[in-house]
Amino acid sequence: MANIEIYQHQVDPDQYPALLDAKAECLRQLFEDFQVPELEVYASAPKHFRLRAEFRLWHEGDRCFYAMSEPGDKSKKYEVLDFPIASELINRLMAELLKAITPNELLRRQLFQVEFLTTLSGDALITLIYHKKLDEEWQAEAEKLQQQLGFPIIGRSRKQKLVLERDYVTEVLNVDGEQYSYRQIEGGFTQxxxxxxxxxxxxxxxxxxxxxxxxxxxxCGNGNFSVALANKYNKVLATEISKTSVYAAQENIRANNVDNLIIARLSSEEFVQALRGERQFTRLKDIDLSGYDFQTVLVDPPRAGLDDESVKQVQQYDNIIYISCNPNTLERNLAVLTETHDIKRFALFDQFPYTDHIETGVVLVRKNQA
Structure with a gap:
């Protein structure tokens, strides 16, 4: 096998506690100049914790296999036999899919990427991505494959998306003794x-x-936090710019019978402009912003963190719940937020074991507030 080696993912559950301790210490050192309370550390399961994965498909004659590239060197390929950080369902479907498509030239030809999306509740979605136009013949074969695997399949190609059954999974989360149902759409962000x-x-x-x-x-994404938090507040208003995520959030509001939550399709910058009366948006025409008593704000921004104007806006609220996927931009934002607020809780959520990625939760309360 020319220039191909077997990929061995570095997963050693025995080493996980030490790796998590190192992350926690890194976080403590980064924020040592802030008056932070004791760090709350939430450990992940050491294996099978990841619910989505994507792989390149490499072809050698009539044989194909999942492959990953050497970091910084795409010419170096590794064959992936299993993926222990991914859910057990992903690992099962990886093998079943490969066994099914290898002898099927129509499904195999010019297939270059496979994506898996699974849930804790046992649902799954498989996306096959091609370098060719997908026709009725392909669809007929894909429908047989879908029936064989027992989960829906999506076919993608340039300017094509063929949904054979559905383009989402339904997740059921158990939180504080309650169940919450979430529609998670293919291509949309999910935890x-x-x-x-x-x-x-x-x-x-x-x-x-x-x-x-x-x-x-x-x-707010697909309403992940706002749906689960709705019964903790009188009313909830959430904003999100992605049409896909807003659609999923609306479905999740209905599925969970939430009657005090409204989603507005706006960016955080646009919402700040609306609150200040600087711009009017037709997407807010049925929402009376003056009728809200916003005392708490929750932000879960992208890696870039909050922009300067959003930081100023967030400071207007008594309570701030900040979920961060980048400690460096969080540190920058907290340098401003702590001018007006005190940090009351500080948490590490290990979303991505065996990586340097750190997910942080911070709760801030306005200074001199009882």
């Missing part, structure tokens, strides 16, 4: 570590027990 997501939601709900009034959430 990859489902067990850790449940812990994050429980943590945010527990923090909310101390707060009153209404909640504003920026960057």
């Amino acid at each position: 990859p570590n489902g067990e850790m997501n449940q812990r994050m939601l429980s943590w945010a709900r527990n923090a909310s027990d101390e707060f009153t009034g209404d909640l504003l959430e920026l960057y």
Whole structure:
């Protein structure tokens, strides 16, 4: 096999506690100049914690296999036989899919990427991505494959998306003794570590027990936090710019019978402009912003963190729940936020074991507030 080696993912559950301790110490050192409370550390399951994965498909004659590239050297390929950080369902479907498509030239030819999306509740979605136009003949074969695997399949190619059954999975999360149903759409953002997501939601709900009034959430995605937090507040208004995520959030509001939550399709910057009266948006025409008593804001921004204007806006609220996927931008934002607020809770959620990625939760309360 020319220039191909077997990929061995470095997963050693015995080493996980030490790796997590190192992350926690890194976080403590980064924020040692802030007056932070004791760090709450939430450990992940050491294996099978990741609910989504994507792989390149490499072809050698009539044989194909999952492959990964050498970091910084795409010419070096590794064959992936299993993927222990991914869910057990992903590992099962990896093998079953490969066995099914290898003898099927129509399904195999010019297939270059496979994506798996699974849930804690046992649902799954498989996306096959091609360098060719997908026709009726392909669809007929893909429908047979879908029936064989028992989960829906999507075919993608340039300017094509063929949905054979559905383009989403339904997740059911158990949080504080309650079940929450979430539609997670293919291509949309979802928390990859489902067990850790449940812990994050429980943590945010527990923090909310101390707060009153209404909640504003920026960057709400598919409503992951706002749906689970809705019964902790009088009313909730959440904003999200992605049409796909807003659609999923609306479905999740209905599925969970939430009657005090509204999603507005706006960016955080646009919402700040609307609150200040600087711009009017038709997407807000049926929402009376003056009727809200926003005392708490929840933000879960992208890696770039909050922009300067959003930081200033967030400072207007008594309570801030900040979920961060980048400690460096969090540090920058907290340098400003702590001018007006005190840090009351500080947590590490290990979404991505065996990596340098650190997910952080911070609760801030306005200074001199009882």
